[in-house]
Amino acid sequence: MTTGNPSPHGDSTERAAEVIARALVEAHGLLAADRDAHGAETLRAIERFGTILTRLVEHTETLSARMAELTEAVASLAEQRAAQPPAKPQLPEMERSFAPGGEGIDVTIAGVPGFQGLMELQRALVRMPEVQSAAVRRYQDDEAAIQLVLSQPMTSSAVAEGVSAGTGKRIIVDESQPEQLRLRLRFLA
Numbered sequence: 001m002t003t004g005n006p007s008p009h010g011d012s013t014e015r016a017a018e019v020i021a022r023a024l025v026e027a028h029g030l031l032a033a034d035r036d037a038h039g040a041e042t043l044r045a046i047e048r049f050g051t052i053l054t055r056l057v058e059h060t061e062t063l064s065a066r067m068a069e070l071t072e073a074v075a076s077l078a079e080q081r082a083a084q085p086p087a088k089p090q091l092p093e094m095e096r097s098f099a100p101g102g103e104g105i106d107v108t109i110a111g112v113p114g115f116q117g118l119m120e121l122q123r124a125l126v127r128m129p130e131v132q133s134a135a136v137r138r139y140q141d142d143e144a145a146i147q148l149v150l151s152q153p154m155t156s157s158a159v160a161e162g163v164s165a166g167t168g169k170r171i172i173v174d175e176s177q178p179e180q181l182r183l184r185l186r187f188l189a
Contacts, residue, residue: 013057013064020053096178097153100132104149104181107159111187112144113169122146124166130154148183156183 027046098105112118118139125134130152138145148159156176163171163185175184 013060016060017057020057024050024053095155095157096176097155098150098159098178098181098183100130100150100152100154102149102181104133104147105183106181107146107148107183107185109144109146109163109171109185109187110142110174111189112139112142113187114142115139117167117169117187118144120167121163124163125159127166128154128159128162130158156185159183160185 027049109121112121118136121144122134122136125131125146125148130150131154132149132151133147134149135147136144137147156173156178160171160173170188171185172188173183174186175182177183
């Protein structure tokens with residue numbers, strides 16, 4: 001049994017069927033010549049062999065048909081992909097940086113863990129290579145107001161990451177307004 005679409009597997013299936021058929025004819029001839037010597041037991045064994053070979057041919061034909069279907073599906077998929085325009089990569093939205101120099105940035109930090117935490121926070125800010133100075137202007141009710149002067153442009157997330165790395169405590173950006181030189185951060189409990 002072959003499908004409507006010729007495939008390289010179809011030819012091999014037909015050849016296999018021919019070889020099997022010839023083997024069965026030869027086996028049948030040998031059986032007829034030697035029937036009296038070996039009797040009915042040999043005949044049953046050859047019949048089982050023939051049944052197995054028939055199933056093998058059927059499975060080979062089924063696999064050949066499936067292979068042809070898969071080949072068609074892959075070719076169709078390749079055509080569809082070739083017809084689609086390539087997707088344009090979306091660039092991440094650029095975070096605006098705070099400009100260096102000037103009067104600096106008004107940084108408010110909520111949830112400062114005590115006066116010792118405030119000192120660690122200030123040291124962490126001053127140790128960043130982009131920071132020129134960090135002066136504490138006010139500390140009240142676990143909230144600090146710091147005047148941060150930069151020597152290089154810096155994003156709010158970079159400030160938060162630097163403080164987190166320097167203090168070992170997680171800090172997040174609550175609000176960032178580079179145009180108005182304001183930044184609000186918060187320590188997480």
